[in-house]
Amino acid sequence: MKFDTERPVKIVMLGAGGTGGHIAPHIYRLLYSLPRPTRFIICDGDIVEQKNLVRQNFSEADLGLNKAKVLAERYSRVFGMETEYVPNFIESLDALMALIQPLDWKPSPDVYRTVKEMVVLIGAVDNNKSRQVCHKAFMQSKELIYIDSGNGEFSGQVVCGVRRNGRTVQKPVGSVYPALLRDKDDKFPTELSCAEASQSDPQSMAANITAATAVVDMVYNILTHGECAARQTDFSTKTVRMQTTLEKPKNKAA
Numbered sequence: 001m002k003f004d005t006e007r008p009v010k011i012v013m014l015g016a017g018g019t020g021g022h023i024a025p026h027i028y029r030l031l032y033s034l035p036r037p038t039r040f041i042i043c044d045g046d047i048v049e050q051k052n053l054v055r056q057n058f059s060e061a062d063l064g065l066n067k068a069k070v071l072a073e074r075y076s077r078v079f080g081m082e083t084e085y086v087p088n089f090i091e092s093l094d095a096l097m098a099l100i101q102p103l104d105w106k107p108s109p110d111v112y113r114t115v116k117e118m119v120v121l122i123g124a125v126d127n128n129k130s131r132q133v134c135h136k137a138f139m140q141s142k143e144l145i146y147i148d149s150g151n152g153e154f155s156g157q158v159v160c161g162v163r164r165n166g167r168t169v170q171k172p173v174g175s176v177y178p179a180l181l182r183d184k185d186d187k188f189p190t191e192l193s194c195a196e197a198s199q200s201d202p203q204s205m206a207a208n209i210t211a212a213t214a215v216v217d218m219v220y221n222i223l224t225h226g227e228c229a230a231r232q233t234d235f236s237t238k239t240v241r242m243q244t245t246l247e248k249p250k251n252k253a254a
Contacts, residue, residue: 015124
């Protein structure tokens with residue numbers, strides 16, 4: 001699948017924890033290297049706790065601080081980019097739609113025409129209720145690249161969905177795994193009690209890093225090479241295996 005390599009880019013990432021924390025520095029470095037306008041907005045309402053230091057990309061100096069703020073300020077300053085973050089969980093469709101709304105850019109001051117930015121939504125969340133909001137936003141978008149990452153302790157998957165001209169041309173995670181859209185028992189982070197929040201699904205540093213690598217690879221291919229053949233990547237850190245489902249080749253005319 002081909003993508004324009006000259007359009008301005010906006011990346012919105014939901015989640016700055018186990019996977020998002022490892023995604024962030026590489027996305028900043030990638031955007032810094034691109035010869036076009038770029039933006040990176042990190043969203044998370046959580047704060048850094050002692051338990052996070054084992055597998056998340058934080059240090060003791062970050063304890064008690066908002067995760068999105070820490071990552072955005074640290075890496076945007078390193079690369080001289082604008083610092084953009086939302087220190088809250090994005091739990092409503094309206095809030096997400098406002099974030100992923102593509103802005104118009106002028107190629108140069110003396111040119112009257114405008115170009116809409118390419119928007120990439122990265123889901124690095126750990127609950128299906130947030131994924132359901134992302135799915136609704138995807139289906140209501142005229143154009144959107146939605147890359148979702150999910151993993152347990154040893155395995156996981158990364159799915160790349162694409163909308164173009166109001167049509168789904170590559171299925172998002174909610175269409176690949178429809179059961180997550182039917183999950184009515186899951187809760188947003190703000191709906192969890194203190195006891196529930198302390199009992200998260202087991203994950204490992206290796207699984208988070210592997211998931212982050214797959215996400216960064218997809219974004220890199222889209223923005224740098226203008227194409228991404230990967231529709232989904234499944235991985236296991238126990239067997240050190242990554243298996244990717246590729247885009248089906250188009251039939252050539254006889």
